[in-house]
Amino acid sequence: MTTEKIYFYPVWLRIWHGFNALGILLLIITGISLHWSGDSPLISFKTSVLLHNISGIVVSVSYLLFFFGNLFTSNGFQYQVKAKGLAKRLMKQMRYYAYGMFRHEEPPFPLSEKRKFNPLQKYSYILVMYICLPILILSGLALMFPEVIIEKVYNFSGIFLTALLHSILGFMVSLFLIIHLYVASIGKNPLKNYRSIITGWHEMNH
Ligand code: HEM
Ligand code: HEM
Numbered sequence: 001m002t003t004e005k006i007y008f009y010p011v012w013l014r015i016w017h018g019f020n021a022l023g024i025l026l027l028i029i030t031g032i033s034l035h036w037s038g039d040s041p042l043i044s045f046k047t048s049v050l051l052h053n054i055s056g057i058v059v060s061v062s063y064l065l066f067f068f069g070n071l072f073t074s075n076g077f078q079y080q081v082k083a084k085g086l087a088k089r090l091m092k093q094m095r096y097y098a099y100g101m102f103r104h105e106e107p108p109f110p111l112s113e114k115r116k117f118n119p120l121q122k123y124s125y126i127l128v129m130y131i132c133l134p135i136l137i138l139s140g141l142a143l144m145f146p147e148v149i150i151e152k153v154y155n156f157s158g159i160f161l162t163a164l165l166h167s168i169l170g171f172m173v174s175l176f177l178i179i180h181l182y183v184a185s186i187g188k189n190p191l192k193n194y195r196s197i198i199t200g201w202h203e204m205n206h
Contacts, residue, residue, distance in 0.1 A: 023059035
């Protein structure tokens with residue numbers, strides 16, 4: 001048996017991913033504690049605000065690395081949207097995750113240098129990185145500088161609406177993370193992909 005390796009994750013991407021992963025974990029823990037304000041049994045309100053603000057800035061700055069890295073290097077090609085036949089491709093991959101995988105079928109979209117994500121992976125990454133995270137960051141920055149927020153929208157306070165939007169997106173990103181950690185463990189060896197995002201090298205499954 002040969003182990004073919006492909007260099008999937010360049011250094012800048014791994015640096016972004018490391019800061020982002022640690023930052024988001026901290027944001028989720030402190031975000032939960034902020035949401036039920038008052039002092040949580042683990043972290044005081046003051047510490048939660050401080051840690052949430054610091055990790056919020058870390059995630060915002062490292063997002064720029066992801067954004068410009070994908071704009072200026074070939075990694076960005078992995079994120080190009082192709083609408084034609086999309087629903088069919090997504091269904092095919094869903095069927096594999098729900099059924100084919102457990103019957104040891106071959107994956108419908110084998111990975112290669114040209115395609116490092118299967119369609120479900122690709123579109124969930126696009127959704128989280130180009131829609132959810134930017135709105136989360138912008139609403140977070142607005143909460144950090146509340147004087148920029150409109151005072152009233154109809155009868156609702158602007159700060160309330162921003163915090164609501166922020167919490168909903170925080171919840172969605174938390175959900176993404178749980179699914180992300182599960183999907184990353186699929187393969188010949190559950191730790192294989194976790195090693196790749198640290199070393200940069202993806203080991204093929206044959
Ligand atoms: C997955 C990531 C995140 C989660 C789960 C999250 C969650 C939350 C939650 C639940 C609250 C309390 C809102 C409320 O219930 O009224 C909050 C507040 C806040 N968030 Fe986030 N957030 C995240 C990312 C960010 C980012 C990236 C920033 C900054 C750019 C940020 C900045 C803030 C600020 C400034 C507040 C107001 C409280 C404070 O002064 O610390 N958050 N967040
Ligand atoms: C403890 C936290 C995390 C761990 C252990 C982890 C693990 C991994 C692993 C193993 C991969 C490579 C396999 C793959 O491509 O699916 C990966 C890639 C990726 N992860 Fe994570 N992840 C974490 C947090 C996050 C978070 C919070 C986000 C976004 C909000 C994220 C977004 C991504 C993206 C976009 C890629 C693909 C990057 C590229 O190749 O262009 N990850 N992660």
